[in-house]
Amino acid sequence: MPPGPFAAATAVRAVDDHTWQSAIAPGWDIGGNANGGYLLAIGARAMLAATGRPDPVSITAHFLAPGKAGPVTVSTDVMKVGRRFSTASAVVASTERPLVAILGSFGELGSPEGPELIDGGPPLLPDPEDCVPIVATETFPPPFMGNVELRLHPDDVGFARRGPSGRPLVRGWFRLLEGEPIDGVALLCAVDAFPPTAFNAHLPIAWTPTLELTSHVRARPVPGWLSCQFTTHFIAGGFLEEDGEVWDASGRLVAQSRQLALVPATP
Amino acid sequence: MPPGPFAAATAVRAVDDHTWQSAIAPGWDIGGNANGGYLLAIGARAMLAATGRPDPVSITAHFLAPGKAGPVTVSTDVMKVGRRFSTASAVVASTERPLVAILGSFGELGSPEGPELIDGGPPLLPDPEDCVPIVATETFPPPFMGNVELRLHPDDVGFARRGPSGRPLVRGWFRLLEGEPIDGVALLCAVDAFPPTAFNAHLPIAWTPTLELTSHVRARPVPGWLSCQFTTHFIAGGFLEEDGEVWDASGRLVAQSRQLALVPATP
Numbered sequence: 001m002p003p004g005p006f007a008a009a010t011a012v013r014a015v016d017d018h019t020w021q022s023a024i025a026p027g028w029d030i031g032g033n034a035n036g037g038y039l040l041a042i043g044a045r046a047m048l049a050a051t052g053r054p055d056p057v058s059i060t061a062h063f064l065a066p067g068k069a070g071p072v073t074v075s076t077d078v079m080k081v082g083r084r085f086s087t088a089s090a091v092v093a094s095t096e097r098p099l100v101a102i103l104g105s106f107g108e109l110g111s112p113e114g115p116e117l118i119d120g121g122p123p124l125l126p127d128p129e130d131c132v133p134i135v136a137t138e139t140f141p142p143p144f145m146g147n148v149e150l151r152l153h154p155d156d157v158g159f160a161r162r163g164p165s166g167r168p169l170v171r172g173w174f175r176l177l178e179g180e181p182i183d184g185v186a187l188l189c190a191v192d193a194f195p196p197t198a199f200n201a202h203l204p205i206a207w208t209p210t211l212e213l214t215s216h217v218r219a220r221p222v223p224g225w226l227s228c229q230f231t232t233h234f235i236a237g238g239f240l241e242e243d244g245e246v247w248d249a250s251g252r253l254v255a256q257s258r259q260l261a262l263v264p265a266t267p
Numbered sequence: 268m269p270p271g272p273f274a275a276a277t278a279v280r281a282v283d284d285h286t287w288q289s290a291i292a293p294g295w296d297i298g299g300n301a302n303g304g305y306l307l308a309i310g311a312r313a314m315l316a317a318t319g320r321p322d323p324v325s326i327t328a329h330f331l332a333p334g335k336a337g338p339v340t341v342s343t344d345v346m347k348v349g350r351r352f353s354t355a356s357a358v359v360a361s362t363e364r365p366l367v368a369i370l371g372s373f374g375e376l377g378s379p380e381g382p383e384l385i386d387g388g389p390p391l392l393p394d395p396e397d398c399v400p401i402v403a404t405e406t407f408p409p410p411f412m413g414n415v416e417l418r419l420h421p422d423d424v425g426f427a428r429r430g431p432s433g434r435p436l437v438r439g440w441f442r443l444l445e446g447e448p449i450d451g452v453a454l455l456c457a458v459d460a461f462p463p464t465a466f467n468a469h470l471p472i473a474w475t476p477t478l479e480l481t482s483h484v485r486a487r488p489v490p491g492w493l494s495c496q497f498t499t500h501f502i503a504g505g506f507l508e509e510d511g512e513v514w515d516a517s518g519r520l521v522a523q524s525r526q527l528a529l530v531p532a533t534p
Contacts, residue, residue, distance in 0.1 A: 012391065057506075058479040058527045060327040062372050064347040079358065079368050080331040080532065085478065087329045087368055089356055091346065100344050101354055103370040105329050105478055109504065114530050115470055117435065117502040129371045203382055210370055212325040214481045216527050218504035235521050236382040237376065237485035239324075241523060253501050256508060258525055260325045260483050264382050 004180025005147065006189065010038070010156040012046045012074060012200055020046035020074040024067050024094075028144035036100075036210050037192025038144070039186035041101045043092045044185045046074035049088035051106045055184040059104030067099045069090070084108075109184065122247035123171040123229040125153055131173060132157045134195075148193050149175045151225075157200035168197035168232035173225045174246075183224065184217045190226055191215050191257035192243045198240060200263065206256040206264035208240070213259040215244075224249025238263050271447025272414065273456065277305070277336025279313045279341060287313035287341040291334050291361075297409035300333035303457025303477050304369075305411070308452045310369045313341035313439040315452070318353035318373045326371030327481040334359070335365045351375075376451065376486055389440040389514035390496040392420055398440060399424045401462075403435045408462075415460050416442045418492075426466035433463035435499035440492045441513075449493065451484045457493055458482050458511045458524035464499040465507060465531065473531035474509070480526040482511075503529050 008033045009025040021044070029133050040061040048054065074095050080087040085107040092100045125131060128151045136146030152172040159164040173192045176182060182190070196208045227247045244257035289312070295305045307328040316319065335357040339358050347354040352374040354521030359367045392398060395418045419439040425432040441457045443449060449457070463475045494514045499507050509522035 019349065025450070031416055044291060060370055060479070062325070062370060062482060064349075064354055079365055082331075087331055089368060089370065098346055101356060101370055102354065103329060103368055115468070115502055117468055117499070117507075119435075119500040167382075187303060201382070201384055212327070212481075212483075214327060214479075214480075215523070216508060218506060219500070224470070233386040234485070234523070235382055236520055239483065239485060240384075240481060252501055256501070256525075258481070 004178055005174060005235070006176045006180055006186055009163060010041045010185065012042065012047050014049065019070065020049065020075050020076065022074060024069045026069040028147055030070065030144050031116050032068065033142045033194060036063055036213060037189040039067050039092060039100050040102065041185045041189045041214065042072065043100060044104065044188055046076050047088045047090050047104055047107055047217050050076035050078050051088050053086050053108060055107060055109040055220065056217050057085060057105050057107045058190060058214070058216050059102060059188065059259060060212065062101045062212050063210055064098050064100060066095060068179045071095060072099065078101060081257035088188045089163065102124060107242050109217065118253065120245065122251055123172055124171060124226040125227055128225055130171045135214060150193060156200060156263065160196070164202055165200045168201040170194050170197050170230045172228055174228050175225050180232060181223060182221050184220060187217055187246060187255040190228060191255060194228060194230055196232050197242050201232065203264055206263050208260050208261040210261045213257065214255040215255055217255050219252055219254045221248035222250045223252045229231055235243065235263055271401065271435065271443060271507065272455055272534050273443045274415055277308045277312050277452065279309065281316065285317060285343050287316065287339065289335045289341060290338050293336040294410045295414055297411050299335065299461050301338065302411045303328065303330055303480060304456040306367050306455045307480065308358060309339065310341050310357045310367060311371065311452045311455055313343050314355045314357050314369065316369055316394055317343035317345055318355050320353050320373035320375060322374060322376040322487065323455060323484050324352060324372050324374045324484050325371060326455065327479060329368045329479050331365050331367060334361060338362060339366065340437060376484065385520065387512065389494040389518055392438055392440060392494055395440045397494055403474060404456045416444060417460060422513055423467060431469055432467045433469060434466040435517055437461050437464050437467060439495055440480055441495050442492050448490060449488050451487060454484055454513060454522040455482050457495060458522060461495060461497055463528070464497050464509050468499065468502060470531055475478055475528040475531050477528045480524065481523055482524040484522050486519055486521045488515035489517045490520045
């Protein structure tokens with residue numbers, strides 16, 4: 001696990017073979033509730049330890065209750081130990097209730113030989129210094145934004161300025177503070193770190209609760225900024241999906257994500 | 268549960284509050300191994316019964332071992348009972364080993380009011396009678412294809428004729444046999460019923476094992492053919508994603524899916 005503030009804020013300590021202690025650190029919240037990707041990252045650390053694998057490959061979280069700063073327990077259950085992958089489930093719980101249920105497969109991401117097809121590419125972004133930094137406040141932008149470094153595409157911050165762009169699209173740069181290296185677990189946080197695409201649709205600027213978040217990690221990123229793109233194509237049936245792509249500084253796709261969120265209620 | 272051969276082949280019987288008996292029916296296989304979406308559907312039936320909710324909303328399966336025809340047990344664990352959704356995990360196991368691990372949230376899909384944005388639409392398909400029926404054999408096309416009705420876009424069956432189209436795209440119609448109504452659980456089968464997109468890439472025509480499959484069900488379909496589209500954008504790192512969209516006969520998006528599969532080994 002690379003050292004740094006994110007690693008410290010997601011560290012887990014073994015209680016026994018399938019129980020891990022951790023804590024939701026203060027400041028990783030949005031309106032008092034821990035960011036979902038950060039909460040998932042705590043669970044993923046325990047699952048990596050339980051499976052003895054270095055990287056998350058595919059991991060799904062269902063969010064059950066908001067997480068407040070304070071102690072949490074992660075209960076893990078390793079269901080399969082295979083040659084390439086191990087599969088485990090986990091529940092991250094506060095002293096009062098389960099917060100997030102997780103199912104994932106873990107392995108070692110290398111540089112496999114074989115065919116490639118890349119139908120897409122990193123988003124076209126101005127340099128980080130020409131993008132819009134998101135500066136945390138105690139309210140909005142939320143405290144969480146002070147624990148990661150985000151630079152948004154100037155075209156995608158309309159929601160905070162002159163009004164939503166009308167396109168449910170959010171693009172920007174992501175990195176951890178203090179030059180902390182980004183491992184597979186940090187990618188799970190990156191895919192949930194940006195403002196919701198819904199902010200740029202003509203929807204109320206309101207909490208879009210995530211029901212479920214799935215991330216696929218394709219490769220470990222090289223050092224440097226990640227370029228990220230989040231899009232929504234279908235707001236229907238009371239739900240919206242948000243699809244993410246994360247590219248590393250070498251131009252390689254390192255993660256894909258999709259979450260299912262609830263359409264904010266009209267105020 | 269609507270009556271019909273799919274409902275019969277996915278029926279579960281309660282043993283106790285969290286244990287269900289079922290059976291992998293003969294003929295729902297590909298090379299002797301049960302189709303993944305079908306196997307997931309058995310688990311989903313038990314999870315709906317365990318949660319008392321009518322519809323799957325978001326459900327993720329990790330495939331642990333191939334399932335052969337014969338008895339299975341589904342162990343369910345309901346982790347949250349909320350106002351709108353309940354979340355549960357499940358393991359479908361044969362008498363010998365766990366086959367699939369599932370995590371899902373369940374609710375009641377209705378016709379919620381609220382904003383809509385539909386950036387996309389059903390695939391452009393010739394009428395079903397002008398598409399290519401897939402006729403099951405004992406080998407390839409596999410027996411599973413005899414238990415659902417598939418009609419493929421003529422442009423997307425190159426892999427079986429003159430060679431792959433080169434585009435990892437598969438479009439076609441889906442319905443159940445004997446006019447059986449398609450419920451949310453049948454949608455979980457539909458999203459995994461088509462030949463892999465990889466068959467149309469310049470990849471070996473070989474088994475692309477699915478590591479993980481997530482489906483979001485947006486609405487219950489109206490009666491009639493479903494139009495389905497599956498695409499792959501990134502074959503990289505030894506993995507490929509396959510994204511599915513399923514539209515009902517009224518032109519409404521009823522499900523989205525994404526699976527992470529392993530790139531077939533070069534022979």
